[in-house]
Amino acid sequence: MSDVLYFSEHTLQEIALVFMGLVYVLRIRWLLRFKASQERQPTGARDSRAPLKGILYSWANIAMPWSMESSRKHLWMYGQFVVFHLGVVASIGLSFIIPYAPSLLENGPLVLLLQVVIGVACFVGLLRVIRRVSSPHMRAISSPDDYFSLILLTVWFFFAFLAVPNDTSAGEWHLLAFFLLTAFFLVYVPFSKISHYLYYPFTRYYLGKSMGYRGVYPLHTGSKAKAV
Amino acid sequence: MRENSRSHKAQVVIDRMGKKLSRQMVGSLVGCVHCGLCTDSCHYVLANPEDPTFAPAYKADRIRRIFKHHYDWTGRFFPWWVKAGTVLTDAELEELKDIAFGKCTNCRRCSLNCPMGVDFATVNRMARGLLVSVGVMPEGVAHVSKDQWEIGNQMGVLKEDYLETLEWMSEELQDEVEDPAAVIPVDQHGCEVVYAINPREVKYDPRSIADAAKIFWAAGEDWTMASEGWDMTNFGLFSGDDDLGGAVARRLYEKVEELGGKRLVISECGHGFRSTRCEGPNWAKYDVGFRMESSIDTMLRYIAEGRIEVDKSRNSLPVTYHDSCNMARSCGVTEEPRELLRQVCADFREMHPNRAENFCCTGGGGAMSMSEYTAQRLTSAKVKAEQLRETGAAVVVTSCHNCVDGLTDLIRHYKLDMKVTQLVNLVAEALVIEERIPAVPAVEVAEVAVLTGRKIVVADDEPDQVIYLKSVLEDHGAEVHTAEDGDAALELSKRLKPDLLTLDLAMPGREVTEIFDILRGQSDLADLKICIITGRPEMRKLIYERMDAPPDGYLDKPVEEEELILAVRKILEIKVH
Numbered sequence: 001m002s003d004v005l006y007f008s009e010h011t012l013q014e015i016a017l018v019f020m021g022l023v024y025v026l027r028i029r030w031l032l033r034f035k036a037s038q039e040r041q042p043t044g045a046r047d048s049r050a051p052l053k054g055i056l057y058s059w060a061n062i063a064m065p066w067s068m069e070s071s072r073k074h075l076w077m078y079g080q081f082v083v084f085h086l087g088v089v090a091s092i093g094l095s096f097i098i099p100y101a102p103s104l105l106e107n108g109p110l111v112l113l114l115q116v117v118i119g120v121a122c123f124v125g126l127l128r129v130i131r132r133v134s135s136p137h138m139r140a141i142s143s144p145d146d147y148f149s150l151i152l153l154t155v156w157f158f159f160a161f162l163a164v165p166n167d168t169s170a171g172e173w174h175l176l177a178f179f180l181l182t183a184f185f186l187v188y189v190p191f192s193k194i195s196h197y198l199y200y201p202f203t204r205y206y207l208g209k210s211m212g213y214r215g216v217y218p219l220h221t222g223s224k225a226k227a228v
Numbered sequence: 229m230r231e232n233s234r235s236h237k238a239q240v241v242i243d244r245m246g247k248k249l250s251r252q253m254v255g256s257l258v259g260c261v262h263c264g265l266c267t268d269s270c271h272y273v274l275a276n277p278e279d280p281t282f283a284p285a286y287k288a289d290r291i292r293r294i295f296k297h298h299y300d301w302t303g304r305f306f307p308w309w310v311k312a313g314t315v316l317t318d319a320e321l322e323e324l325k326d327i328a329f330g331k332c333t334n335c336r337r338c339s340l341n342c343p344m345g346v347d348f349a350t351v352n353r354m355a356r357g358l359l360v361s362v363g364v365m366p367e368g369v370a371h372v373s374k375d376q377w378e379i380g381n382q383m384g385v386l387k388e389d390y391l392e393t394l395e396w397m398s399e400e401l402q403d404e405v406e407d408p409a410a411v412i413p414v415d416q417h418g419c420e421v422v423y424a425i426n427p428r429e430v431k432y433d434p435r436s437i438a439d440a441a442k443i444f445w446a447a448g449e450d451w452t453m454a455s456e457g458w459d460m461t462n463f464g465l466f467s468g469d470d471d472l473g474g475a476v477a478r479r480l481y482e483k484v485e486e487l488g489g490k491r492l493v494i495s496e497c498g499h500g501f502r503s504t505r506c507e508g509p510n511w512a513k514y515d516v517g518f519r520m521e522s523s524i525d526t527m528l529r530y531i532a533e534g535r536i537e538v539d540k541s542r543n544s545l546p547v548t549y550h551d552s553c554n555m556a557r558s559c560g561v562t563e564e565p566r567e568l569l570r571q572v573c574a575d576f577r578e579m580h581p582n583r584a585e586n587f588c589c590t591g592g593g594g595a596m597s598m599s600e601y602t603a604q605r606l607t608s609a610k611v612k613a614e615q616l617r618e619t620g621a622a623v624v625v626t627s628c629h630n631c632v633d634g635l636t637d638l639i640r641h642y643k644l645d646m647k648v649t650q651l652v653n654l655v656a657e658a659l660v661i662e663e664r665i666p667a668v669p670a671v672e673v674a675e676v677a678v679l680t681g682r683k684i685v686v687a688d689d690e691p692d693q694v695i696y697l698k699s700v701l702e703d704h705g706a707e708v709h710t711a712e713d714g715d716a717a718l719e720l721s722k723r724l725k726p727d728l729l730t731l732d733l734a735m736p737g738r739e740v741t742e743i744f745d746i747l748r749g750q751s752d753l754a755d756l757k758i759c760i761i762t763g764r765p766e767m768r769k770l771i772y773e774r775m776d777a778p779p780d781g782y783l784d785k786p787v788e789e790e791e792l793i794l795a796v797r798k799i800l801e802i803k804v805h
Contacts, residue, residue, distance in 0.1 A: 030301075031258075034251040040509035042516035062343055069585050070265040070341035077265065081343070137273075140280035141262045141289060143311040145302075191302050193310075196261045196344060203255035204345040210252070214506050215560030219340075219584050 005172045008179035009099040016186035023190035024198060031202060039213050054212015057219075058204040067219060080124045087121020088153070090114050091160040095182045098166050098175070105166045118161045125154030149192050156181045237362040238315040242298055244361055248354050249299065256346045257295045260285060266348070269341035271587050272331055275608040284338035287327050288348045291355045321364045328355040329366050330601040333593035334466070335553040340584060357468025365467065368597030372463050376476055381459035383427035384778075391455060393430045396798065397438040401445065404438075405661065410445045412437070415487065416452035421526070422489030423453050424460035424480060424504070426497045426629045432782055433629070434798060435791075439656035440495060443527060446659050447535040451493075457483030460494045461629075462503030465554075466594030470511050477508025481516055491519040493526050496650045498552030498628030499592070502559050522555075524564045524627055527655050531571055538572050538658040546575040547654075548621035550635060551586040552628035560584075565627055568651055572658040577619050587611050589626070591634020609638035616644055624648050636784050640763050678793065678802055680705030683724060687717035688732040688761070693785070697730060697761070700789050701796070712736075714743035721753060727800055731779075733762040748777055757799045761787060 001009075039051070057067075065071040071078040094114060097104050105111055129150055132138045159181060162174035189195050211217035234242075249257075262285055267273055272282040280286055289311065296303025296312035303312030315321060336349040359365055360373070375384035391414065398411040413419070423444070429436045444451045457479045464473025484492045494501050505520050530536040549569055555561040562583040569576045579586065590609040595601065616624055616639070624635055624646055635648045684706045686697045698708045709724060711717040713735045721729055729747070733740045747753055759781035781799045783791065796802075 031251060031254060034249050034254045036251040038510065040513070040515060041506065042509055042518070042520050058345060061345070068341050068343070069581065070269055071343065073268075074265065081263075135264070136278075137267050137280040137283050137286075138262075138264050141264060141283060141285040143262070143309065145310050146262050148309075191306075193261050196259055199255055199259040200344060202251070203259040203347075206252040206255055207339070207345040207347055210347075211560075214558060216557065216584060217560075220560065220562045221583070 001168065002172055005168075005176055005179070008176055008183065012183045013095065013099065013179065013186070016183040020186040020190055024195075027190060027195070027198065031199075036206070039209065041213050050215070051209045051212040054210070054217035055205055055208035057217045058208025058211065059201070061204065080127060083117070083120050084124045084128070087118050087124070087157055087160075090117045090121070091157060091182075094118075094160055094164060095179070098163065098179075102166055105164065111164050114164045115161055118157050118164065122154055122157035122161055125150065125157055129154060145192050149194050152181070152185070152188075153194070156185065234314070234316045235318050235321075237318055237321055237364065240362050241315060241321065241358045242294065244358055245295065245354075246299060248357065249295075252347065253351060253354055254295075254299075256288075256348065256351050257292050258300060259344045260288060260292065260342075260346050261344060263343065266338040266342050266346075269338045270332075271335075271337075271590060271611040272604075272608045275610045282331055284332075284348050287331055288346070288351055290324060290327050291351055318364070321359060321362070324355065325359050325364050325366070326601075328352055328359060329369065329594075329598055330604060333553070333588050333590065333595050335588035335592050336557045337553070337585070337588065340557060353465075353468040355468070356466070357470065360467045360469050366598040366600055368599060369463070369467050369594060372594070372597050373467050373469065373472060376459070376461075376463050377472060380456065380479065381427040382461050382463050383431050385427045385430045387456065390427075390430050390458070392801070393434050393798070394437065394453060396801075397434055397441060400438050401441050405442065405445065407445070410441070412441045413452040415455050418488040419450050419452040419490070421449055421451035421491050421493050422484045422487055423451055423493050423495065423523075424458055424484075424500075425453070425495045426461050426500055427459050428461075428629045428633075429495065433632075435794060436495070436650060436652050439652045440523065442656050442659065443530065443536060443652065446661055447530040449530075449535075452487065452489070454483045454487060460500040460504045461497060462500065462508065463594065464511065465499050465503045465507060473503065473507065474511035474513070477504060478512040478514055480504060481508070481512065481514055484518055489518060491521065493521055493523050495523050496627040496629070496652055498554035499630060501561070501627075502554040506559055522561060522564070522627070524561065524568060524651055527651065528564055528568050531568070536655075537660040538655060539660050540570075540572050540574045540658060542658045543573045543623075543654050544575065545622040546577055546620060547573045547623045547625055548577045548579045548616070548619040549582070550579060550589060550616075550624050550626040550631055551583055552626055552631050553586070553588050553592050555627055556586060557584045561627070565625075565651060568655065569625060572651075572654045573625075577621050579615055579619050579621075579624075581615075587615060589628075589631040589634035590638060591630050596630060596633045596637075605634075606638060606641045609634075609641065613638050613642035613644060616646060617642075622646060625651060625654060627651055640784065677705035678797060679800075682706045682728065682796075682800060682802075683709070683726040684728045684730065684796070685709045685711060685717060685720045685724065685726045686730050687711040687714065687720075687735065688730070689713060689735040690732070693732070693761075697787075697792070700792055704793055706796075714738045714740045718743055718746060721747060721756060722750070725753075726756065728757045728759060728796060730759050730761050733760060744779070757781070759783065759795060759799055761785060 061067055065078045132142055132150060159174055159178040163178040208217055266284040270284050276282050293311055293313040294315055296310055297307055297314045302310050332352050334349040334352055339347040339349050372382045376382040394412045394414060401410045402408055425437060460480060462473055462476045464476060494504050501522050509516050531538060549565055551562060590605050590612055595605050626632060627650060632648050639646050679701060684701055686694055686708055688694050689712050694710050698710060701708045709720055711720050714737050717729060731740060757780040760779045761783045763785040781795045783795055
């Protein structure tokens with residue numbers, strides 16, 4: 001392994017991780033500076049005030065494609081979402097496995113599994129790029145950050161796919177590209193839409209709390225009326 | 229234009245945005261990933277598939293860009309990268325107004341369909357509030373808000389008119405059930421129930437007050453209405469004005485506490501229920517000490533407790549239910565109305581999608597008071613019209629007065645053979661009180677010549693309509709003259725000095741709104757009562773964007789005989805004894 005690759009796999013990643021963590025701390029501090037609205041709800045016939053249930057339902061919503069019309073009607077898109085994010089998880093995992101537990105990649109089935117997941121995620125990334133570019137509705141809501149983040153992730157998947165076997169017999173360029181891109185991501189992510197996973201717990205928490213208080217979440221699908 | 233030349237209003241909007249931002253809103257403003265999954269959850273998009281500017285994410289971005297530019301570091305440092313931007317001119321605020329008020333009914337359907345939990349409706353409401361705070365709003369919103377601030381209810385109903393209507397409805401009820409004790413109590417202290425209503429009921433639908441009174445009477449309820457602070461609607465929800473929202477809610481809560489009421493029952497109104505029950509205590513920062521419930525819960529409770537008996541065969545027409553956005557998506561009221569419908573209707577058919585996934589009636593979010601967006605609203609109503617048509621029902625029931633108006637408009641526009649009603653009307657119809665009601669109600673006998681001695685001019689260009697209105701009114705004893713355009717109506721009104729002029733708005737010749745203004749401006753016609761009978765939703769300009777006195781009554785075509793006579797009697801203050 002060259003010094004450059006070693007530096008990219010270790011020192012560079014660690015610096016980038018610390019930077020990302022620092023920016024995230026600042027970001028969360030910034031978010032918490034805004035006041036959280038209070039909930040005052042009177043008693044009434046509908047005493048189904050269940051903020052906790054609402055919050056849990058809201059957080060779990062993403063894993064229940066049947067619970068939202070938008071995912072139920074677009075199962076193909078939902079499937080893409082699942083694969084794409086599994087690819088992200090696998091690629092992030094890979095960025096730790098290669099430098100800190102490379103022996104895991106001597107397991108053939110694991111390598112195959114990672115390559116399948118990341119390879120399909122890369123394909124989904126391509127589909128998403130095409131959708132974002134070709135649909136007028138998607139173009140209308142897209143910013144340069146949206147295009148850049150998506151293309152960058154797709155390219156990252158591509159190099160992650162190549163990096164999975166952790167094989168340098170044909171050169172180090174693919175591993176180097178993967179780790180340089182990973183480091184870039186760590187620095188770029190807090191400033192881009194990719195940081196949405198940081199906000200997800202907050203947005204879903206507050207929506208779930210509000211809807212739970214009002215008895216909307218968990219959504220009713222035709223069960224018996226609540227006791228009056 | 230440089231930022232230092234920003235208009236005063238634009239600067240105020242930016243400054244106030246900072247004060248309005250809560251953690252929830254910021255989450256919704258930073259959390260959107262532009263995945264586009266919300267796009268086809270919006271009825272505006274579905275009805276305008278070629279126009280991406282209706283997409284919820286696109287509309288949210290018009291607000292989000294300002295937030296990013298001024299309050300988020302990515303937008304401050306790299307504005308072009310994240311499409312951040314500011315507002316500089318009043319014209320840009322007007323554009324924002326057309327989005328916040330004209331392209332969204334705050335129905336919250338996209339919010340529930342966002343994988344990230346971005347609540348666009350809340351963000352849009354904030355934008356409305358910011359615009360309203362600098363006076364940038366549809367004219368109708370300004371008028372209605374003003375009435376609610378100054379007169380205490382959003383339709384500007386005067387106290388004497390309200391009390392007269394209650395008295396009149398009391399008399400109707402007494403006649404109907406033949407019980408002199410069947411009255412609508414006002415300002416009674418220490419009652420179990422204080423009943424709050426929508427001013428639309430006083431102005432255009434007094435029958436619903438009488439129906440509710442009949443149910444309370446049948447249940448033997450200890451109830452009252454308040455002489456003031458009786459309006460449970462709250463335009464603050466639509467205008468985004470939390471101050472108005474808080475003041476209106478507080479007015480109602482304080483009245484209930486002053487009367488010592490144990491339970492506030494809110495009549496069927498989606499935004500009224502949401503404002504009073506769910507949002508009001510937060511806007512007013514008021515810890516409410518009494519119970520609150522929708523009249524749906526009350527009626528259901530009466531049936532469950534055996535306090536009223538209902539016979540579903542009395543409502544035999546096929547019925548479907550339209551979930552109001554505010555009731556279903558913001559308050560979780562989805563099963564109770566269905567349970568009630570199953571008890572009072574013989575043929576209930578579900579609409580699809582339904583409950584929290586139902587589509588907006590398209591009249592929500594105050595849209596009915598914004599006549600400048602009527603055409604856009606009715607185009608977007610195509611989705612709802614299809615939903616209604618597919619049910620095959622003859623009656624659509626809804627628990628919201630806004631929805632009643634919105635659905636009535638779209639039913640007329642899309643020529644659906646349906647009528648709109650509310651649960652209170654169906655329950656009243658299904659009430660079993662045989663031993664107290666005579667076989668032939670005396671009121672019907674009395675109504676035959678109830679308009680005797682009254683002179684009425686019917687102005688309409690449709691011969692069938694003229695014949696129908698004329699024959700109904702003459703059957704009830706009125707002397708009827710007809711006019712086929714606005715000028716003829718004007719001439720007849722001046723010459724005959726009638727008690728009442730019924731005015732269609734779509735007639736040849738001069739604009740009827742102009743004729744209306746002339747009539748209102750004539751001192752010798754000061755006593756002339758005018759009732760609009762129209763199929764044109766634009767007439768709401770006369771109600772909401774008036775300079776002079778509004779019409780004395782308003783009816784949607786097609787008009788049923790009972791509805792027409794009831795309206796005429798109310799306008800002419802004719803009581804039956």
